Amino acid sequence: MSITIQNLNKQFGNFTALNNINLEVNSGELLALLGPSGCGKTSLLRIIGGLDVQNSGKILFHGKDVEQRDARERNVGFVFQHYALFRHMTVFENVAFGLRVKPKKERHTETEIKRRVHELLQLVQLDWLADRYPAQLSGGQRQRIALARALAVEPQILLLDEPFGALDTKVRKELRRWLRRLHDELHITSVFVTHDQEEALEVADRIVVMNKGNIEQVGSPDDVYASPASPFVYQFIGNVNLFHSRTHALWTQQQGDAVAYVRPHDIDISLIPQHSSLPVVVKQVRAIGSVVRLEAVIGHDGEVVEIELSRERFNLTPVAVGDEIFIRPRQIKLFEE
Amino acid sequence: MASFKAHSVLPGFNLALGFTLLYLSLLVLIPLSSLFFKTATLGWDGFWEVATGDRVLASLRVTFVASFAAAVLNAIFGLVVAWVLVRYTFPGKRLVDALVDLPFALPTAVAGITLAMLYAPNGWIGHYFAEHDIKIAYTPLGIVVALTFIGLPFVVRTVQPVLADVEAEIEEAAASLGANRWDVFRRVIFPSIYPALLTGFALAFARSIGEYGSVIFIAGNMPFISEIAPLLIVAKLEQYDYAGATAIALVMLLISFALLLAINGLQWWSNRREIR
Numbered sequence: 001m002s003i004t005i006q007n008l009n010k011q012f013g014n015f016t017a018l019n020n021i022n023l024e025v026n027s028g029e030l031l032a033l034l035g036p037s038g039c040g041k042t043s044l045l046r047i048i049g050g051l052d053v054q055n056s057g058k059i060l061f062h063g064k065d066v067e068q069r070d071a072r073e074r075n076v077g078f079v080f081q082h083y084a085l086f087r088h089m090t091v092f093e094n095v096a097f098g099l100r101v102k103p104k105k106e107r108h109t110e111t112e113i114k115r116r117v118h119e120l121l122q123l124v125q126l127d128w129l130a131d132r133y134p135a136q137l138s139g140g141q142r143q144r145i146a147l148a149r150a151l152a153v154e155p156q157i158l159l160l161d162e163p164f165g166a167l168d169t170k171v172r173k174e175l176r177r178w179l180r181r182l183h184d185e186l187h188i189t190s191v192f193v194t195h196d197q198e199e200a201l202e203v204a205d206r207i208v209v210m211n212k213g214n215i216e217q218v219g220s221p222d223d224v225y226a227s228p229a230s231p232f233v234y235q236f237i238g239n240v241n242l243f244h245s246r247t248h249a250l251w252t253q254q255q256g257d258a259v260a261y262v263r264p265h266d267i268d269i270s271l272i273p274q275h276s277s278l279p280v281v282v283k284q285v286r287a288i289g290s291v292v293r294l295e296a297v298i299g300h301d302g303e304v305v306e307i308e309l310s311r312e313r314f315n316l317t318p319v320a321v322g323d324e325i326f327i328r329p330r331q332i333k334l335f336e337e
Numbered sequence: 338m339a340s341f342k343a344h345s346v347l348p349g350f351n352l353a354l355g356f357t358l359l360y361l362s363l364l365v366l367i368p369l370s371s372l373f374f375k376t377a378t379l380g381w382d383g384f385w386e387v388a389t390g391d392r393v394l395a396s397l398r399v400t401f402v403a404s405f406a407a408a409v410l411n412a413i414f415g416l417v418v419a420w421v422l423v424r425y426t427f428p429g430k431r432l433v434d435a436l437v438d439l440p441f442a443l444p445t446a447v448a449g450i451t452l453a454m455l456y457a458p459n460g461w462i463g464h465y466f467a468e469h470d471i472k473i474a475y476t477p478l479g480i481v482v483a484l485t486f487i488g489l490p491f492v493v494r495t496v497q498p499v500l501a502d503v504e505a506e507i508e509e510a511a512a513s514l515g516a517n518r519w520d521v522f523r524r525v526i527f528p529s530i531y532p533a534l535l536t537g538f539a540l541a542f543a544r545s546i547g548e549y550g551s552v553i554f555i556a557g558n559m560p561f562i563s564e565i566a567p568l569l570i571v572a573k574l575e576q577y578d579y580a581g582a583t584a585i586a587l588v589m590l591l592i593s594f595a596l597l598l599a600i601n602g603l604q605w606w607s608n609r610r611e612i613r
Contacts (some may be wrong), residue, residue, distance in 0.1 A: 003597040051509050078513040084506040098514035101524070153515055190395040257542075 001061045001156040001189050003026040003048060008057030010043050010213075017043040019213035021057070028187045030180070032204035034194055036236065040213040041193045042161055049159045050074045061157065074157075077150030081162040081219040083142040085134040091145050092130040094119055098153035120148040123182070147179075151186075161225075164199065174251065176203045178241035197237045201214050201225060209233050231335045234261045243265070243299035264293070264308035266331040269317060280305055282319050287311070296325065317321045346413040372590065373582040396566040397547045397588065399566050403477055403565070404545035409482035415492025416530075422493070423500045437493045440486055445550030447518035452483055453555040475557030480565065483551040488541030499530050531605055539600040 003025035010018040017040045018064040025031050033041040046052040048059060052161035059066050066074055085094050097185045099108055108116065121127040124144040134142055143163055150158060163179070164172040180203050181188055194200050200207050209216045209232075210222060217229040228234040243260040270277065280296035284303075287293075292314040294307040307327065319325055376384055387393060424432055442446065454460050456474040457479055458467040466473055473479050503526055511521045549567040556563040573582035 049513060051513070071509065072517065074513075075515075076513060078510065078511060080506050082504075082506065084510040086507065086511075086525055086528075097511070097516070097524070101511075101514065101516040101520045107599065149510075208603045333505065 002188065003157065003191070004058075004060040004063070005044075005048070006060070006131055008044070008047065008059070009055045010040070010047065010175075011055050012051070013206075016213045018054070021213075021215060023208060023215065023218070025189060026084055026206075027062075027189055027190060029205040030183045030203065032192055032200035032207045033210060034197060034200040034207050034236075035210035036210075036218075037195055039210040041195075041210050044210075045119070045159050045161055048157075049076045049078050051078070056323040059209075075153065075155050076156035077147075077158045079146050079150050079158070079160040079163050081165045083134070083139075083146045084140055085146055085149070087134050089133075090130065091121070091126070091132050091134070091137070092117055093150065094134065094145060095152050097149060101139070102153075110228075114153065121187065122151055123151070124148045137209060138171075139167045140175055143175065144178075147182075154194075156189065158188050158190040159192065161194055162195070163197075165194070172199070179203060199236075201308055202292070209236065211236070223311045228333070231259065231261065232334075234333065239264050239308075241304060243303075258285050258336050260329070261333045261335065262329040264306040265291075267305070268305045268330055269294075269307060269309070269319070269325050269326050270328075271317060271319075271323075271325060273326050274328060277328040279324055280327055282321055282323045283326060285319065289317045294319065296327070338583055348511050349477045367592065372394075372583050372587055375419060376587045379580045379584055381575060383580070385538050387426075387581050388588045392564070393566070393569060393585055394476055394586075396510055396564045396598055397567045397585075397592070398565040399477060399480065399564060400546060400589070401592065403480040403484055403497065404548075407488055407545050408542035410481070410485050411488045411492045411541045412534055415489055415537060415541075416496055419436075419496040419500055423497055427523075428455040437490050441487075443583065445487065445548065446554065449551030449554030450487055452486060453479070456482060456555065456578050474555050475559075475563065477556075477563050479555040479557070480552050480563060483555045484545040487548050487551055488545050490570075491540040491544060492534065495531055495533045495540065499533040501530050515585055532607055535604050535607070540595060540599075543593060543597060563592050567608035 002337075003023075005021055005023040005025075007017055008021040010016075019040075021040075021044060033044060035041050044050060047054050050066070050073075052070065054310060061074070086097065090096070091100070096113050099113045099116060102108075103299065109169065120132070124147060126141055126144055128165065129137060129145070134145070135317055143166075146159075147163075155258055160179075164175050167175065176199055179192075189194055192203070199262075201224075205223060206218065207221055207224045208218050211232050217224055217233045219229075224233060224239055228237065238256070241262045241264060243262065253285060256275050273279065278298065280298050282294055282296050285294035292309050294309065296305050296307060298302065304329065317325075341592055358532060366534055370599075378499070379387065422430065422437075453474050454478060456463040456466075458464060458472060460474070460475070463473055471478075508521050513524045516524065527547065547567065549565075552565055553568055556565060556568075558564050566585055570582045570585050573579075573585065
């Protein structure tokens with residue numbers, strides 16, 4: 001089921017959480033809303049789910065306006081950052097909740113409910129925890145149960161609000177791969193909110209980058225990373241070095257004030273000056289896993305440049321703290337100042 | 338002894354435990370055991386005669402039935418008050434919040450006299466009921482009114498913080514799963530606040546059983562109809578029948594203890610199902 005968002009606005013008092021948002025979520029895709037906290041991504045998700053109400057604008061599910069339908073009539077599965085499991089119910093009862101509160105004539109028989117719940121618990125690979133209480137589970141397990149609970153009512157749309165935000169790094173990585181696989185199996189239209197760019201890049205089909213209530217860019221993970229549409233996106237996704245055109249005119253033909261954005265791994269180093277290279281002094285060398293990160297200072301004004309090299313590349317040109325080297329960007333993006 | 342002692346960053350387990358035992362002994366255990374000793378002077382037959390006297394049994398029934406009814410009323414309406422105070426903001430909310438504690442502070446006799454005046458057949462509120470031939474003051478109904486007044490803060494104050502702790506997300510999760518409002522309350526919110534509600538109920542109930550000051554003014558104190566057990570105890574004391582007074586007190590104590598124990602058991606049982 002596709003979601004269409006038209007001219008959506010949301011204010012909290014004087015604060016504009018969403019500023020005229022227009023967005024199309026395609027049927028069956030996994031879309032990430034990415035942005036820093038306070039950018040409006042969670043507000044947008046809650047409005048789609050019917051947990052909040054917009055000040056103006058429309059939300060359409062499959063072309064139909066859903067304004068008149070509240071959360072329980074939207075048939076949307078919602079997964080919360082802090083799980084929001086019912087702690088006085090067993091895992092089984094948590095998952096069965098959505099089936100038990102169906103109107104009498106739509107309600108399944110007890111054996112059918114049992115079958116469905118166990119099927120879902122198998123899907124999230126936690127069938128063996130059916131009789132436990134949420135407090136007895138780990139964070140990762142709780143979130144998987146929360147997902148099973150949301151899926152029990154066979155929602156047309158799945159909304160996830162920072163689903164892995166409260167988990168530690170290792171579980172988080174496991175779980176997002178697992179979510180991706182699950183989505184590939186179920187093909188349910190899903191929107192998930194995150195402030196973690198790595199998570200969005202790894203899991204989503206498309207990424208919506210938001211900032212201060214506005215959409216900065218919509219695109220595939222590759223698009224967003226390789227060709228950011230705005231300085232904000234450039235800085236938010238991945239590390240970046242800024243060079244002011246006036247001081248580094250040799251890299252740009254542009255006249256006037258502009259800022260050049262260069263990713264640390266798009267910088268080449270050499271020990272001898274080359275065409276349009278810039279002399280810097282190495283201040284720090286750190287080997288982090290498979291990459292080596294250099295911090296260097298541009299001689300005349302003390303500006304710091306971050307450079308990232310693969311270990312092999314570094315081994316070809318080993319440099320040490322205090323060395324003078326010459327840098328040149330492989331790729332550069334200019335934004336007017 | 339050492340095996341009970343869990344490691345703690347704050348020292349003083351022995352001192353604190355010793356103090357607690359001494360304090361409870363002086364204030365609770367010794368006075369209550371003297372109740373036993375005084376009653377024992379009656380002998381078993383004498384005790385049985387006092388305890389099973391018709392008037393005593395009737396007064397005990399009035400006390401416990403009225404207290405139970407008042408506690409049930411408080412549990413229901415106290416929950417509503419707590420709900421309103423937690424969930425909504427309205428002008429004068431702080432004032433209403435403060436009003437809830439008033440029954441704690443007011444001398445109970447004042448409450449009794451005021452209620453008796455209001456609910457008397459010619460009183461402000463009472464005359465509306467009198468038109469329908471319902472008498473409130475000077476009947477068991479009046480006792481329930483007084484006890485409801487006395488017990489109100491207990492339920493509100495125990496339920497309020499727990500209700501405030503129920504995360505909005507839990508309700509949102511239930512709603513997004515298709516639960517209607519009644520289901521959200523019945524299946525999600527109520528089970529979370531139920532232990533606190535039970536505690537409030539038990540406190541209000543216990544408080545009502547021992548209440549004397551407010552009840553005697555509104556009850557009419559007719560033997561067999563609206564005479565409460567504490568009044569009978571006072572009457573015995575005034576006749577210098579100390580052993581008889583302690584005998585009734587002992588019966589009340591045992592029944593109260595058994596009831597509170599049962600409520601505690603119920604709480605333990607419901608807590609056990611929910612491991613936090």
